[in-house]
Amino acid sequence: MSGAHARSRKPTARGSAPKGRGELRDQPQRTRTRPTTPKGNPSGPLSTEITASLVVFLVALPLCIGVAVASGVPPELGIISGVIGGLVVGAIRGSTLQVSGPAAGLAALVAETVAEHGVAMLGVIVLCSGLLQIILGLVRLGRLFQAISLAVIQGMLAGIGLPLMFSQAYPMADAKAPGTPIENMAGIPGLLGDILTDRQAMTAALLGVVTIALSFLWKKVPGPLRKIPAALIAVGIGIAVAALPGVDVKTLQVGSLLDSVRPPGGEQFAGLADAAIITSVLTFTVIASAESLFTAAAVDRMHSGPRTRYNTELMAQGAGNTVAGLLGALPITAVVARSSANVQAGAKTRLSRTLHGLWLLAFALLVPQVLALIPVSVLAGVLVHSGWKLFAPEEFPKMWRQDRGEFVVMTVTTLVIVATALLEGVIVGLGAGIVLAALRMSQTVIRQHIEEDTAKVVMAGNATFLRLPQVIEALEAAAASGRPRIRLDLTGVTHLDHACRNQIEEFTAQQRGTGIRVELLMPGPVRGADPAPTPTKPALADADTAALPAPGPGAEWFYLDTRPLPADYADRPPLVG
Numbered sequence: 001m002s003g004a005h006a007r008s009r010k011p012t013a014r015g016s017a018p019k020g021r022g023e024l025r026d027q028p029q030r031t032r033t034r035p036t037t038p039k040g041n042p043s044g045p046l047s048t049e050i051t052a053s054l055v056v057f058l059v060a061l062p063l064c065i066g067v068a069v070a071s072g073v074p075p076e077l078g079i080i081s082g083v084i085g086g087l088v089v090g091a092i093r094g095s096t097l098q099v100s101g102p103a104a105g106l107a108a109l110v111a112e113t114v115a116e117h118g119v120a121m122l123g124v125i126v127l128c129s130g131l132l133q134i135i136l137g138l139v140r141l142g143r144l145f146q147a148i149s150l151a152v153i154q155g156m157l158a159g160i161g162l163p164l165m166f167s168q169a170y171p172m173a174d175a176k177a178p179g180t181p182i183e184n185m186a187g188i189p190g191l192l193g194d195i196l197t198d199r200q201a202m203t204a205a206l207l208g209v210v211t212i213a214l215s216f217l218w219k220k221v222p223g224p225l226r227k228i229p230a231a232l233i234a235v236g237i238g239i240a241v242a243a244l245p246g247v248d249v250k251t252l253q254v255g256s257l258l259d260s261v262r263p264p265g266g267e268q269f270a271g272l273a274d275a276a277i278i279t280s281v282l283t284f285t286v287i288a289s290a291e292s293l294f295t296a297a298a299v300d301r302m303h304s305g306p307r308t309r310y311n312t313e314l315m316a317q318g319a320g321n322t323v324a325g326l327l328g329a330l331p332i333t334a335v336v337a338r339s340s341a342n343v344q345a346g347a348k349t350r351l352s353r354t355l356h357g358l359w360l361l362a363f364a365l366l367v368p369q370v371l372a373l374i375p376v377s378v379l380a381g382v383l384v385h386s387g388w389k390l391f392a393p394e395e396f397p398k399m400w401r402q403d404r405g406e407f408v409v410m411t412v413t414t415l416v417i418v419a420t421a422l423l424e425g426v427i428v429g430l431g432a433g434i435v436l437a438a439l440r441m442s443q444t445v446i447r448q449h450i451e452e453d454t455a456k457v458v459m460a461g462n463a464t465f466l467r468l469p470q471v472i473e474a475l476e477a478a479a480a481s482g483r484p485r486i487r488l489d490l491t492g493v494t495h496l497d498h499a500c501r502n503q504i505e506e507f508t509a510q511q512r513g514t515g516i517r518v519e520l521l522m523p524g525p526v527r528g529a530d531p532a533p534t535p536t537k538p539a540l541a542d543a544d545t546a547a548l549p550a551p552g553p554g555a556e557w558f559y560l561d562t563r564p565l566p567a568d569y570a571d572r573p574p575l576v577g
Contacts, residue, residue: 052345053355055227056099059341060356061363062231063386065252065371066379067102070168071110071330073119075252075371076260078102079364081330086357089320089332090350094313096306098292098299099338099353100320102330104386105160105291106284108167108181109422110330113280120328121271123264127325128272129284133318136289142310145293149433151406152426153294154395155413156287159425161390162418164383172208172380173201174250181418204249204377207238211381229341231382238378252379254371257364262328283423288333292317295334302343337386405440409433442466444493446474455481460492465499475507479516486511487519496523 060082068078085100114122136142163181169188170177173195178187195201211234218230242249271277296308313334320332342352364371399407409432417425444467445460455478463471478486488504490496496504508518 046351048346049349049351050355052342052347052352053359055229055345056338056342056347056352056356057359057363058232059229060099060101060335060338060360062229062235062374062379062382063104063335063337064102064360065374066382066386067104067107068330069171069252069376069379070104070107070164070383071102072114073110073122073330074260075254076257076364077329079257079360080261080327081324081332083357083361083364084320084324084327084329085332086354086360088323088357089316090353090357092312092316092319093309093350094316095296095299095308095334096350097303097339097342097347097353098296098308098313098334099342099356100292100317100332100334101338103291103333103335104164104383105157105390106287106331106333107383108160108163109283109287111167112421117271117277117280120262120264121268121277122330123262123325123328124268124271125277125280125284125325126321126329126331127264128281129288129331130318130321130323130325132281132285133289133321134315135318136285137311137313137315137318140311142293142312142314145290146297146310148290148430149406149409149437151399151403151410152413152429152433153290154392154399155410155429156290156417156422156426157390158392158395158410159414159417160422161387161392162414164387165391168380168383168387170380171250172205172377172384174204174377175201200248203241203247204375207241207249207375208377208381208384210234210237211378212385215382215385227345234378234381235374238375239373242373242375250376252371252374252376254368257368260328263326264328279423284331286426287422288317288321288331289314292334295336295339298336299334299339299343302340305348405436406433409436438464438466444470446470448474448477450481450483453483454485454487455479455483456487456489458489458492460494462495463490463493463500464495464497468499468503471500471503475504479507479511484515485517485519487521489519489521490523491521493523 061079064078064082065075066078068075068081071078082101085102089100110122113125117125136144163184166181166184166188167177170184170191173191175191175194177184195205211231214230214234214237218233219226241247242251272281293308293310293314296310296313300307317332317334324330324332338353338356342356345352347353396407396410399410409429412432413425413429415425416428441462442464443461444463447458449456457474457478459471459474475488478488488508490504504520508520511518
């Protein structure tokens with residue numbers, strides 16, 4: 001008895017329910033259970049965070065270099081951006097496990113900007129984009145980027161990935177890309193001919209093809225070997241092949257990391273007076289913010305830890321881009337490949353993503369000569385694989401099966417980006433998405449039939465200006481019926497915009513002016529009518545109605561037809577829809 005008494009008194013001292021409510025006493029204990037890793041260790045042990053940071057470092061290293069090369073800037077700038085993504089963005093509390101750095105999705109945009117304005121101007125553009133991101137986060141507009149159609153997002157990613165693949169097909173064969181995405185696509189047959197006739201181009205292309213194959217197939221390798229990033233294996237193979245006698249392929253041209261830092265000066269800041277520079281700033285801001293926050297949503301689905309604070313994460317991305325701009329480096333966004341590697345490696349805190357930036361910095365400062373051994377074609381192959389994942393061709397038939405209207409928006413966004421530029425394509429895609437949403441919200445059902453001396457028109461749904469042609473057609477058909485009486489029943493309309501209301505009221509006035517009686521039943525309560533009878537106000541007696549004033553000559557008459565509708569009315573097809 002004493003033991004039972006002690007057990008019942010102990011949880012009561014902690015504020016739990018007394019004995020007899022054991023089902024309530026267990027619940028607080030479950031909420032205090034610490035989350036564990038898949039191996040059962042306590043959450044976030046230092047050894048796990050260090051291991052995860054090394055895995056992310058191995059994934060990030062070839063991507064940082066490859067994105068820089070694809071962007072048309074020195075590879076050192078890619079590493080600098082990767083370091084900033086770890087040490088600056090990774091240290092700020094926004095998203096716990098998301099990893100940032102230079103992204104393949106912005107490579108084509110950066111290359112276009114560098115070709116047009118120069119590398120020196122890139123720093124100012126990235127700096128201003130970072131400041132804008134901080135402002136957007138401060139005014140709490142982080143979640144605004146979630147209010148974008150998924151079809152536009154997928155179309156944007158496909159529009160980024162497709163040109164990236166074709167542009168990297170040329171450096172994969174140690175050749176130079178012609179220029180625009182259309183030109184790059186048109187030049188592929190000539191590139192294939194050069195590969196077949198040039199030994200150096202064929203060797204480089206084979207290295208690129210092996211890299212792509214490893215990227216697709218490496219995840220099927222059994223055992224712990226699979227934990228090594230495929231890109232790192234490809235880089236190792238490329239370095240070994242390039243070192244063989246008689247093999248002559250292009251390798252990276254690497255300089256000093258510190259010498260590559262070139263902060264923007266007064267001349268570059270003066271360029272902000274150019275409208276084209278402002279357009280580039282806005283483009284970088286929108287695309288980088290959207291890609292980072294969409295990635296955050298995707299990473300949150302990969303784990304059960306703390307959720308992303310979108311406004312804080314947007315400010316973190318802005319802080320990273322501000323620092324990157326001051327150093328003249330590449331723009332920074334969140335990257336799915338690094339983030340997923342971080343989650344899969346068992347990371348639980350921000351320490352892993354911060355440490356990966358430290359490893360990048362140490363590698364670039366201590367052993368930069370290793371970078372000069374990496375073949376360019378291998379890095380191009382890594383980016384071709386990244387472009388394929390961005391393009392995601394399987395999403396197009398999937399979208400077609402789910403929603404053909406959204407499929408059109410997705411396809412239009414992709415095609416416009418490929419044909420013009422990223423900003424124009426996104427704007428067109430957003431416009432197409434808005435038009436699609438407006439059309440679907442403007443579903444109006446209009447039915448008409450003739451009954452004795454009355455032409456009846458019944459409307460239901462949302463009557464907006466987009467359905468004005470159908471409304472006018474129904475009204476004109478009622479007027480042409482030749483009946484002395486027209487009944488317009490709009491009580492089933494949930495929304496009647498100004499254009500449709502004005503058209504109906506004008507039609508009613510015109511028909512009444514010709515002597516036709518028009519019954520107009522508008523949606524909602526009658527204006528000026530009491531919502532409910534007042535109990536203290538006595539009803540008028542029959543004798544009192546004679547004392548009411550007679551209607552004036554300008555009064556409008558509304559005739560309410562109380563007769564039931566025909567039995568087959570519900571089965572009749574709409575006049576227009």
